[in-house]
Amino acid sequence: MLPRSIRGRLTALVTLLALLLLVPTGIAEAVIGRQAVANGIWLEVRRQAGMTAASVRAGRQAAVLQPRVDGVHLVQVVDAGHRVVNASPKAAGLPPLSSVRPPAGNPERDVESCLPHLGCLRVAALRVAPGADSPVVYAGRPAASVRPFEAFGQFFGLQEGVLTILAAWATWKVTGRTLRPVEEIRADLAAIGGDDISSRVPEPSGQDEIARLARTVNGTLSRIEEAKHGTERVLMRQRQFVADASHELRTPLAGLRAELEEAQMHPRETDLPELLSNALFDVDRLEAIIADLLLLARVDSIGESERTRVDLSELVAGAAMRRLGRLPVRVTTEPGVHVTVVRSQVARVVANLLDNAQRHARRSVEVHVKRDRATAVLLVMDDGPGIPAAHRDRIFERFTRLDTARSRDHGGTGLGLAIARDVAMAHDGTLTACESPSGGACFILRLPLDDPAN
Structure with a gap:
């Protein structure tokens, strides 16, 4: 189940990517490194076997063989009867390092052999001459020499684990610090009420997305505030207009009503032409006010x-x-x-x-x-x-x-x-x-x- 927060999702994603990148890379490096060390050992024992075989062919071998390749201390010359005829000091008294005799068509063989007290060896077997009675030179080195690299591989794996943990921790911290202004903006927006929208959210410095978001939010709040004040001003003007219009309409209506009531109370003392003239004057005034009000209402609606x-x-x-x-x-x-x-x-x-x-x-x-x-x-x-x-x-x-x-x-x-x-x-x-x-x-x-x- 994915985390609900963006911070958790980014951390999980970075951790997964680190695992997908570092673990296969570590395994591949360990395998390649182990293979490289093993190949280096084979090359060393082959080289020693070749130099010893050359001495045997030239008839220059000493009574006791002296290895000339560092790390290769086990060297033997074994005749066709599988008897050790010469050996290095550390191989003296030992049985043949291997029972494998390379054929004439393939005079060199790489052999892994395990002997008591020596453990497993990496042995290069080299036939000195093509003849059936040709001796065979064995040069060997303990396979345990690869183990230090295995320990290094384990350390490297531990290092990759630590790097993965550090990547997750760094992503969590950086994402939290990056998203902190967003949380502050959210909290400030939540605190802004409908009655007072004069507050503004904090604007981080810079030109990144969060800074632009804060400026956009503040700009929107400013426009909403201006629109609110503008609406309030329009409503105030409308209320004032309605009040003024009511007053202006009430004046001629009151005058007209007063003249008609007076004429009703004193019909014999009323001058009818004058009454009609005054009434028509007030009606004309009412008609003019209403016409002007209608025109004012239509001014902004003309297309x-x-x-x-x-x-x-x-x-x-x-x-x-x-x-x-x-x-x-x-x-x-x-x-x-x-x-x-x-x-x-x-x-x-x-x-x-x-x-x-x-x-x-x-x-x-x-x-x-x-x-x-x-x-x-x-x-x-x-x-x-x-x-x-x-x-x-x-x-x-x-x-x-x-x-x-x-x-x-x-x-x-x-x-x-x-x-x-x-x-x-x-x-x-x-x-x-x-x-x-x-x-x-x-x-x-x-x-x-x-x-x-x-």
Whole structure:
């Protein structure tokens, strides 16, 4: 059964791989090393047998053979009757080291022989001459000389076991140290509650995967926090909007109800035409507020398919012509200032700005349409009392009226400038307020040009 943790799985995997690599390698090295030592012994005894046979053939053998190869101390010359005719000091008095006599066709043989008091030997048997009466030289060495290497092989096996244990321990420690930041990230994430997501997980130094994971987690937490705050701001704005809308709708409704109740209580003292005129005024006001609320709700939901190419200069000139009966409106436009917009919405913006300017102007209103690089610019200026600098952002809030525009006769629904700015922003534009050269108010609408290259 595999361990449940990544740390345990990696340790088990590394241990298994170490065993699969080290154990066969150790066995192979032990076998090859043993074989190499054995081959070295055979080569030594063969060499000694060859040198002794050469001396016998040359007739130079001494009364007592003196081995010339280190480690090979057992040398005998045995005649055809299987009698030892000469031997080295350590082989003197011993029976023949082997009973094997190599044939003439294969004069050299490697033989393993076991003798009392000597144990097992590795013996090279070499026929001196091809004749039937040729003596045979035996050179031998104890097979026990391989045992030291066997001990070394056992030590090497123990070393491989220790290496396997060390590999497992090192993997366990390194993996634990590597995964510790992941555990810290997990613990910190588990501690973060839904009410407070301002906490962040620790970010390790460097550019490895865990550091990038920590930065990604913190980035995600930041975006969630921003989205939460943004949602809270939207909800607050919606609550405020609903409260303001309820208040604005309640005012004309309360006035209408009061007039109707008074007329019901005193029918003979009621001037019916005046009552109807006041009631219609309040109904018109309610209708205007509801229409503006519906337009505000639809500003951000207009799709790209509803946008068309519009000549802003012609649109502004037409809107100004329809308002010539109030105050003089001087219009200056550049030809062919095209924008891609929802025509009805931008027309409403232009109408709101012109109505606002004519409502507060003393003698005249000036309107300019021009290009400014890749932007279409509409300026609407009046010579009225102007807007204090401290209120130039607040006037774009919904249901906001300054003191100079709070009267029942002059005040609008309180949504005109809010609608104008929302429409501008929905078309990737801006609407700002400033002071006109005459000291009155100046509104600047900027929209992206449809053909900035022209």
